[in-house]
Amino acid sequence: xxxxxxxxxxxxxxxxxxxxxxxxxxxxxxxxxxxxxxxxxxxxxxxxxxxxxxxxxxxxxxxxxxxxxxxxxxxxxxxxxxxxxxxxxxxxxxxxxxxxxxxxxxxxxxxxxxxxxxxxxxxxxxxxxxxxxxxxxxxxxxxxxxxxxxxxxxxxxxxxxxxxxxxxxxxxxxxxxxxxxxxxxxxxxxxxxxxxxxxxxxxxxxxxxxxxxxxxxxxxxxxxxxxxxxxxxxxxxxxxxxxxxxxxxxxxxxxxxxx
Numbered sequence: 716x717x718x719x720x721x722x723x724x725x726x727x728x729x730x731x732x733x734x735x736x737x738x739x740x741x742x743x744x745x746x747x748x749x750x751x752x753x754x755x756x757x758x759x760x761x762x763x764x765x766x767x768x769x770x771x772x773x774x775x776x777x778x779x780x781x782x783x784x785x786x787x788x789x790x791x792x793x794x795x796x797x798x799x800x801x802x803x804x805x806x807x808x809x810x811x812x813x814x815x816x817x818x819x820x821x822x823x824x825x826x827x828x829x830x831x832x833x834x835x836x837x838x839x840x841x842x843x844x845x846x847x848x849x850x851x852x853x854x855x856x857x858x859x860x861x862x863x864x865x866x867x868x869x870x871x872x873x874x875x876x877x878x879x880x881x882x883x884x885x886x887x888x889x890x891x892x893x894x895x896x897x898x899x900x901x902x903x904x905x906x907x908x909x910x911x912x913x914x915x916x917x918x919x920x921x922x923x924x925x926x927x928x929x930x931x932x933x934x935x936x937x938x939x940x941x942x943x944x945x946x947x948x949x950x951x952x953x954x955x956x957x958x959x960x961x962x963x964x965x966x967x968x969x970x971x972x973x974x
Contacts, residue, residue, distance in 0.1 A: 731774065731781075732758060734822035736814045737797055745888040749804035750856060751812045752787075752891070754797050757822060761796040766829030767864035768947075768973030771798075774821045775810040782808050785947070785973060786825065787859035789867035801859040801891055830860070830971045832869050836943040842966060844940040849876055851904070852927055852956050854883040854948030858891060860973045861947055865899055872903035877937075883909040883927040883952060887919055896920075928955040939964030945971045 735756045742752040757764070757771075764786055772781035788799035804812040811820060836846045849870055853861040861880065864870060872878055880899070884890035887910065896906045908922040909930050923930045927948075936942060942965050946953045957970050 730823045731772070731777075731821040732760065732823075733819050734758060734760075734773075736816055736818045736820065738816055739812070739814055742801055742891040743889050745886070748889050749812055750889070750891060751802050751804070753800045753802055753811065753814070754793070755800065755820070755822065757796050757798050757824075759796070760822070760824040761798060764790050764798060764825035766790065767832070767867045767869060768829030768860040768945075768971075769825040769827050770860075770973070771825055772823040773808075773811060776821060779810075779821065780807065781821075781823070782811075785860040785863075787862050789863045792866065801856045801862075803856050827974065830864055830945050830973055832864070832945075832971070835968050835971060837871070842969070844966075846943040846969065847876055847941040848937055848943070849878040850931070850936070850942060850944045850960070851878060851880040852882075852931075852944065852946045852948065852952065853880070854927060854952045856891070857946075857948035858882055859947070861945060862892060862895070864945055865902060865904055876903070878904045879907060880904050881907045881909055881927045881930050883911060883948070885912045886910050887922075890919075893919070927952050928959065931956060931959055936960060936963035936965060940966070943969040943971070945973075947973055 737754040737756055739751055739753045742750045770783050770785045772783055774781035784800050784802060786798050787801045802812055839845055851861050899906055906921060907930055908919050909927045910922055910924055911926055944960055946956060960970050961967050
């Protein structure tokens, strides 16, 4: 019908298309915060997702205000056209965190450059010092694009690079992906959980009490000229971390953000 054709044209024009929720599961054990692991079928738009750190916009209907969400699964991962998200409930996304499998939302194609890994970590011409150590920093759901980077293979951890992840959350119960830490360790990533309101004796290997930036201050920055970093989280974490890194001598262009 003519009306349906007009709707399709409008959706194509504003960059959104219907996407189906495949699954929606709790991502943390905490009961006082609602963080969900949500798998959505992007359809053909999945081909637009090529770099860890890219994001999509999701809205409830044709006229809803969209939110921005980094993709948590690595490019090419997942069944068919499915991608995974890690989303904390807020007033603006209740429709999404409460969506049942089979529900339909409106989603854009993947956007943004993501982490410019090849350009800034792999280019041996741009810098005189090769990247030998990777420091990864995440807080809360900011772990989503960091997970995508770790699992993408683009960090080249099998080529002799060392990697350490500083991951901050209030406590163990509000920390996502704990069940993936062992697999990340096998990929070459040392995980340092930083619990701002929990005890480091929470039964989590390598856990620290305090904030991500304080753990970095305690450890220092190894061989700064040979170091690169990926960050995602609130400014209260990322800004002091960037300052610590660059003050130690890390090249500013090697401190990467996904937005």
